[in-house]
Amino acid sequence: MLSRQVQKYDVNQLHAGMIVAELMTSEDGKAILSQGTVLTNSLIRLLNQWGIERVAIQLPERKPTYEPTLPWSFDRAAFNAYYKDTVDLVKTAFNSISLFREVPVARMQELANQKIDPLVDAPGIMNHLLMIRHTNDYTFEHSVNVAILSGVLGKWMGIRGQELRDLIFAGLMHDIGKSQIPAEVLNKPGKLLPQELEVMRMHASKGYYLLREVPQVPTVVMWAVLQHHERMDGSGYPLKLKGDGIHKFARIISVADTYDAMTSDRVYRRRTTPYHVIDELFSQMSATLDPVVCSTFLYHVKDFMSGNIVLLSDGRQAKIVHPGNYPNGLPLVETADGQFVNLEKKRDIKIYGLISA
Ligand SMILES: [Fe+2]
Numbered sequence: 001m002l003s004r005q006v007q008k009y010d011v012n013q014l015h016a017g018m019i020v021a022e023l024m025t026s027e028d029g030k031a032i033l034s035q036g037t038v039l040t041n042s043l044i045r046l047l048n049q050w051g052i053e054r055v056a057i058q059l060p061e062r063k064p065t066y067e068p069t070l071p072w073s074f075d076r077a078a079f080n081a082y083y084k085d086t087v088d089l090v091k092t093a094f095n096s097i098s099l100f101r102e103v104p105v106a107r108m109q110e111l112a113n114q115k116i117d118p119l120v121d122a123p124g125i126m127n128h129l130l131m132i133r134h135t136n137d138y139t140f141e142h143s144v145n146v147a148i149l150s151g152v153l154g155k156w157m158g159i160r161g162q163e164l165r166d167l168i169f170a171g172l173m174h175d176i177g178k179s180q181i182p183a184e185v186l187n188k189p190g191k192l193l194p195q196e197l198e199v200m201r202m203h204a205s206k207g208y209y210l211l212r213e214v215p216q217v218p219t220v221v222m223w224a225v226l227q228h229h230e231r232m233d234g235s236g237y238p239l240k241l242k243g244d245g246i247h248k249f250a251r252i253i254s255v256a257d258t259y260d261a262m263t264s265d266r267v268y269r270r271r272t273t274p275y276h277v278i279d280e281l282f283s284q285m286s287a288t289l290d291p292v293v294c295s296t297f298l299y300h301v302k303d304f305m306s307g308n309i310v311l312l313s314d315g316r317q318a319k320i321v322h323p324g325n326y327p328n329g330l331p332l333v334e335t336a337d338g339q340f341v342n343l344e345k346k347r348d349i350k351i352y353g354l355i356s357a
Pocket of ligand 1 (some may be wrong): 174175203228229
């Protein structure tokens, strides 16, 4: 939770990026501006035309009310509160894009720098993400997760400083074009029809065109958004680019995107365990995903698995004692009744699900 300070401004003092603090209604009771709307230049022009004189604005000084605030001391409850708060801020920004077709880039960049960058260094972040209880806000949660995972993966690949900040921002923005996709296609449970799939796939280029309108967006971020569904063998979209023709950021975001989509609960599908995702990434790294990015991910992701509690196919619960050898070796586990089972050798026992991480 954030404490909020509010101040009223004359309309001629408003500028793009300010956040509306209170619901505003017209004389006949219709909502004009909802609380949390991020002002854009076109919106300020409209307020002038409508004859609005003053607007309550949320001041930028924000102090987290929970302690401690340092990300490296996060326990699960503090992480969940911080995460939910971040997702809410992304939701507000995305909703304003749907309504006004303008991206509040400065606000989104600030959000990436101030709220998401610190999570990239938080110990146990990969496990925190696995245990998120997902809500109906999948698109916004997924954007936050891909931003965090792209940052973590980028760091594992040696990316630092401004380049890493741009990568995290690109991860946050990668699906921004979905704000322009009709809700009945975007939220449809189950498989999309071919013509719906075509509409859905337009989100990559729509995101690119949205960002191209804004002068301060780094070019690398625009490339990443446009190309995040391109695949190494040319089987992706929208341009069917291949190999090195795909920007490095897009190749990193593709791996983060694939991992998060598979480990999240969706309306139509239960989440896959990270152990099965490792197999899937391993099988995709020779054709569709960048082998260097993928192998870096597979090398490091196992570091987070020791201590996780899983459900085995024989009904027993077990703790991961050793995560298995790189790249896709199976773990050594200790069952609740004290038996050690090497799943690499005992192939008839499988991991059914993740209980805690
Ligand atoms: Fe996407």
